[in-house]
Amino acid sequence: MPPLTIIREATPTDAAPISAIILAALWGSNTADYPPGIIEEIAPSFAPDRLVDLMAMRRTWIAESAGAIVGTASLQGDGVRTVFVLPAAQAGRIGVSLMRQVETFARGRQIASLTVPSSITAVNFYRKLGYVVLRDQYWRNVRTILMRKDL
Secondary structure: OOOOEEEEEOOHHHHHHHHHHHHHHHHHOHHHOOOHHHHHHHHHHHOHHHHHHHHOOOEEEEEEEOOEEEEEEEEEOOEEEEEEEOHHHHHHOHHHHHHHHHHHHHHHOOOOEEEEEEOHHHHHHHHHOOOEEEEEEEEOOEEEEEEEEEO
């Protein structure tokens, strides 16, 4: 039986393990769709001190399994942000649990729809959750796909 996954709100003391998860996911999963130079360019955006600043503007959740943080997701306004799961845990539905938390919270705030700037790597994950592609968008020279789901 797999260990129980707990979703809880993140605190600033979680910033370092969240950063490690994001970097592991970027280097372990996203390199299939983005060259190393792109990963190197965006990685500093997810340093612990930057995440603490972002957490002050967002609701951020983490997934814990067997006492370790294995995933994260955030909501800022009607935008889903920084959804990452450790590569070794990506098949365990942790991302789905995090997204359910985000969507439940948004519904409780009467948010009618959510958008997410998906990496190329995660488009099919969001599609399976009911998100539809709106358009390509670029942050610096990094292509993401803006997706939306009506709640």
